[in-house]
Amino acid sequence: MKIATWNVNSLRVRLPHVLDWLKTAKPDILALQETKIPDEEFPIAEINQAGYQVIYNGQRTYNGVAILSRKPGSDIITDPKDIDDAQRRILGMTMDGVRIINLYVPNGESVDSEKYQYKLTWLKKITQFLKQELKAHRKLIVLGDFNITPEDQDVHNPKRWAGQVLCSEPERKALQEIIKLGLQDCFRLHKQPERSFSWWDYRLQSFQRDMGLRIDLILATPDLSCSQCYIDKVPRSLERPSDHTPVIAEFN
DNA sequence: ATGGTAGGTTTCCTA
Numbered sequence: 001m002k003i004a005t006w007n008v009n010s011l012r013v014r015l016p017h018v019l020d021w022l023k024t025a026k027p028d029i030l031a032l033q034e035t036k037i038p039d040e041e042f043p044i045a046e047i048n049q050a051g052y053q054v055i056y057n058g059q060r061t062y063n064g065v066a067i068l069s070r071k072p073g074s075d076i077i078t079d080p081k082d083i084d085d086a087q088r089r090i091l092g093m094t095m096d097g098v099r100i101i102n103l104y105v106p107n108g109e110s111v112d113s114e115k116y117q118y119k120l121t122w123l124k125k126i127t128q129f130l131k132q133e134l135k136a137h138r139k140l141i142v143l144g145d146f147n148i149t150p151e152d153q154d155v156h157n158p159k160r161w162a163g164q165v166l167c168s169e170p171e172r173k174a175l176q177e178i179i180k181l182g183l184q185d186c187f188r189l190h191k192q193p194e195r196s197f198s199w200w201d202y203r204l205q206s207f208q209r210d211m212g213l214r215i216d217l218i219l220a221t222p223d224l225s226c227s228q229c230y231i232d233k234v235p236r237s238l239e240r241p242s243d244h245t246p247v248i249a250e251f252n
Numbered sequence: 253a254t255g256g257t258a259g260g261t262t263t264c265c266t267a
Contacts, residue, residue, distance in 0.1 A: 009259070009267080010259055010260075012259090012260095013258090034259095034267085036259075036260070061259085061261075061262095061265090062260085062265090062266070062267095107266075109266080109267080115266090201256085201257080201267090202257040202267090203255080203256035203258090204255080205256090206256095206257095240258090243258075243267080
């Protein structure tokens, strides 16, 4: 099974890129974040035409998640118990006995902001939710835009980013708490090129200068044997790209 | 030294 995650930063704008990418990459599952589109306006027909089923949990202007899949999913979840969040950031389903949880983790803005506290609280609640999911599913994949760099090796300039949002210790610790529940960062199960990133700021020509971060992650239980995990930088190099590029994992 | 760009029921907010 080939599964991918991609923050598209507006599905309305990025739909042509997504459809092209489906054609060439042919994933079984593609999890999207920042669709920024209300459910009643979701482009179902175009995605079906491309040979994919789709479920979504969206809102206007901000946030929004979707899962495209070769086969229909079951046991769909959008609002786990006790999370109580109006922002549309969570979407889960089961396909072929594999439980998939797609997350758009809050960005956090800056470590001294209210949004940072919201991010940490949200992560704590999600950890409890994932603990329950792990009890029920031996084959579980948690993927999406985590808005956290796991380690300094995931940062183009660790000195400049030290202590900043996306790189701060409390966030990294929160991510480790999730991993410690019994998940693996698929990307680090394999030998990877140095300076592997999944996001580059639109500003300062960051992509051209390779000033990026690896904040889009695929976490999986060891019961799912991951044969490879890699980043496809091509979509980020196209005209009018998302600021994120797809991360892909393949399982036996 | 805190810039810059992109998207959105747009003149600010979010990333």
